[in-house]
Amino acid sequence: MSDPTPNDNQQQLIGSTDGIYRVDAGAGTGKTFAVTRRYARILETTDAAPEDILLVTFTRNAAAEMRDRIVQQTDYDLRQLQDAPISTFHAYCFRLLRRHGHTAPTALGIDDQIPDSLDLIEEQARAKQLFRRFMSRFADDHPEHADLLRVFYDRGTLHALIGELAAKGVVPTRNGWYRATGEPLTGDRERFFDAFTAANQPNEGANGPTNSDARGAVGGWDAGEYAPDAPTRGELHDDPRISRSVVEDAYDADRDALLAFIHDVYIEYLAFALSQNYLTQGLMLALAFVMLCESPGVRARIGHEYVMVDEFQDTNELQFKIALLLARTNNICVVGDWKQSIYGFQHTSVANITDFGERLQRFTSELNADCRRIDYAVDDVQTIPLFENYRSSASILSFAEQSLSIPATSSEDVGDPLAGTRSLEATNAVDNAQIDAYRADGEYDLVLDRIQHIVKNESYAVETSNEPQADEDASDEDRIAAEHERLGPPSYDDIAVFTRTRAFARGLLERAEEYGIPLAYEGGVELFDTPEAKLALAWLRIAESDGRRGWAVALERAGYGFERTQTILDEESYPDAMLQFRDELTELETLGGFLRRVFDRYGRTSVYADALVDHLTGLYDGTLLTRGETISYIEENLAAETTVEIDANPGSDAVTLQTIHGAKGLEYPIVILGNLNERSFPHYGQPPSCPIVYDDATGLRQTRMYSEAGAYPHVYRNWRHRLLQACLPSDYDEERRLLYVAMTRAKRHLLFTAGEEPSRFMDGLSIEAEEIDPDPTPESHSPIDHEPFTVDVPTSRDIPTRLGVHDIMDDSVYDNRTGGRGTAFGTELHDFAEAYALGESVEPANNDQRAVAQLISGLAGEFRVEETALLPLPGEPAVTLSGIIDLVHVTDTQIDVIDYKTDPDRVAHEEYRKQLSAYYHVLASVYPDREIRLQVFYTQTAESVEVTPLSTDRLRELAIAAMAGSSGES
DNA sequence: CGGAACCATTAGAGT
DNA sequence: AATGGTTCCG
Helix, strand or coil: CCCCCCCCHHHHHCEEECCEEEEEEECCCHHHHHHHHHHHHHHHHHCHHHEEEEECCCCCHHHHHHHHHHHHCCCCCCCCCCCCCCEEEEHHHHHHHHHHCCHHHHCCCEEECCCCCCCECHHHHHHHHHHHHHHHHHHCCHHHHHHHHCCCCCHHHHHHHHHHHHCCCEEEEECCCCCCHHHHHHHCHHHHHHHHHHHHEEEEEEEEEEHHHHHHHHCCCCHHHEECCCCCCCHHEEECCCCCHHHHHHHCCCCCHHHHHHHHHHHHHHHHHHHCCCEEEEEEEEEEHHHHHHHHHHHHHHEECHHHHHCCHHHCCCHHHHHHEEECCCCCEEEHHHCCCCHHHCCCHHHHHCCCCHHHHHHHHHHHHCCCCCCCCCCCCEEEEECCCCCCCCCHHHHHHHHHCCCCCCCCCCCCCCCCCCCCCCCCCCCCCEEEEEECCCCCCCCHHHHHHHCCCCCCCCEECCCCCCCCCCHHHHHHHHHHHHHEECCHHHHEEEEEHHHHHHHHHHHHHCCCCCCEEEEEEEEHHHHHHHHHHHHHHHHHCCCHHHHHHHHHHHCCCHHHHHHHHHHHHHHHHHHHHHHHHHHCCCCCHHHHHHHCCCCCCCCHHHHHHHHHHHCCCCCCCHHHHHHHHHHHHHHCCCCCCEECCCCCCCEEEEEEEHHHCCEEEEEEEEEEEEEECCCCCCCCCCCEEEECCCCCCCCEEEEEECCCCCCEEHHHHHHHHHCCCCCHHHHHHHHHHHHHHEEEEEEEEEEECCCCHHHHHCCCCECCCCCCCCCCCCCCCCCCCCCCCCCCCCCCCEEEHHHHHHHHHHEEEEEEEECHHHHHHHHHHHHCCCCCCCCCHHHHHHHHHHHHHHHHHHHHHEEEEEEEEEECEEEEEEEEEEEEEEECCCEEEEEECCCCCCCCCCHHHHHHHHHHHHHHHCCCCCCCEEEEEEEECCCCCCCCCCCCHHHHHHHHHHHHHHHHHH
């Protein structure tokens, strides 16, 4: 978006810099623009420097975008803002903790200090694995918790609960809880009984009062399912309600053992993690919080004059408190939209924004309870609504509002959640919106049919050009005329299909491939649960030790029946062709080569195959996984249901397919919201995988209890938890917000589809679904195949050491350089170059980028961008060099390897030669019949300098020297 | 209208 | 294991 004049409400935000503001920034209201303008204005109108303004966001991308926008709007350049606190919560707190928090654990009674080498773990699977290791030690050390440990099928599930408690701000000490942070664990009795009283009111029937909702929810109560102390059906009755006294007894029953257990697990896990030099993100924030509470000196030094928090609906309680501690004055501004809060499962708390004023006061008095930490007034909160929407047509905006009040179950009473809020106002002049709902048996075909119906169809016109734009003060007629001129029939990439579940997306993707309709999935994929991963796992097992399980899968794949497979396994009489293939595989040296060979053999060319190879070969810097390690890695991730991000092919004209969560923050001209099916959307929750659960109203509870009260010792369902659960209404607000988010992504047109069983959300829409007999026609869009460049050298049996190409380069040459524009500049340029080469519509932001653009547009032929290159150097010890090639330009006769360098001078030229030489040998083996040229492209002067390659022997020498050097230093 | 039995389903993903 | 819906009986 260009930078127009701010509208009135944006201007109000930009101009209001003193005091506390809650900004209701609705979808598409130019929030980023306004926030960055506000930042710029603070710099211009006060004597504040960038380090006085804290700007926190939720994602790294958002932080980077904010920084870029600020550079555009101020006199500061990227380098000057490099150290400015424009950051994610996590990155900022991690930095803080490392600088000032070495002794933070002592406040909790933990002797370990925070080491400089602290490892911050992001990968769920790894964190959980480490937690399991801790739990088995914990179980040995704590026989007194034996009864509680018995209720677990998988102790690893406790890991998520610890994370949830940390997000609430609950922090343990050796002897209890840090300050009063343990209070929420016992629950909020008043809140529970208020809810209970409401749910226990008799309903109004035609013939008098009928069962209360709570009474209805314990239908099917069978005391036999529970430990012997459970009340019978009759004892629950207090017609037509549930007996209050039974519920009170259940609520107040003794939970000391449970609380002690959770306390011990939590504090010892924290100590364990520190002793192992790592922290998870949640624990890290908790320690940063402790450090800020404990150190008035640090608060005084780093406290910021201005604090802004973006996407405030995605923060948790702990982050709210941290933000308060980081502010030196009450110049605090939180920006967000409660209607787009869809990350509750990541422990975010929508009440941070909906109850902002109340929480602000409560958290402040908590933080000031034992000493004064928050030294500014928090009683005056101004609310600024941003309501001018720059994305969607008016009819889409008004249609989307209903999503927040469609009930998810027959009994749910939603009320009017939008009462008192201001509706979004469209700025589109032309409203040509088509809003339609369709239903068919076979929803995949229905969606594909609708896509084909829409593409090139005038009645689904979208903006096909940025021109002409009417002046800001043009008359309505002129604006309408200009907008009409910009409209034209849509293409595939104007369309996005959103789904609630990945399963639906996966099915649709497969169907689209059958028809040859271009759909590109964007987002997380359960990569280890794909047929490709299972195939890879089978052959890895065959090649490694655990052959039987591998052969079973391979034989089944090959079409052998169950009986026959059993015989073959028992007799070990495997088919010759398969044995031969195994021998061939075991000869292969690299993991990448192994996987490729397996996928080639089975004709697997899907994106999953590519992603798997990329993921497994790129896992750890410096080392390659052995086959054995790969097997356990796949197994762990399969069990942990790990997802891996898959990139859609940019540059091509394809429909985007993603989950609603993945679509947050994005916009598309045409949105098809699929998957509006019973039990999919709205989604009715899942049984808790952890037998200990937390809820604000009830506190910590066990879903299962070990008891010896019956005839035999047994783990029973916990009747108290079951009863309390029944007394609380289910909450589907977040499902409705998902519906809202999905609808408000659409700029021009909005379609809904459902299959055999449309859900309540579909039925609840104010339009009727049209029945359709879908008939998609086959097309011929072939997927672009894509293989990373690898060379297989089956020689030594030793696993080669992996070395990055930069490791063989000598950094000391930079000591003599005259200038240098920082890594941020270089990264930006590379990102731009990648996007440009892939044909995305990006504009060069500076001279260097223009030089790259000119270079690329002058080249005819095929591009490979940011390609991974692996060069095995056989010998003793074996080494594999790895690197990423900026640009490979492929023509029929020659290959150009191009690497961009932003250096103003060329002191490192000889070092670049080493890097490019490695790429040379990789490409020489991939394209043996073509000439390969190496070019260093100096972006400042727009000059290409050709270099000649070094021999592999020379590269080997350099690699050996580099390994010796690094091991000698450490 | 209340109650019981039975059925189908089982998510989402930042740092 | 938990959830909401559906169906059927008294």
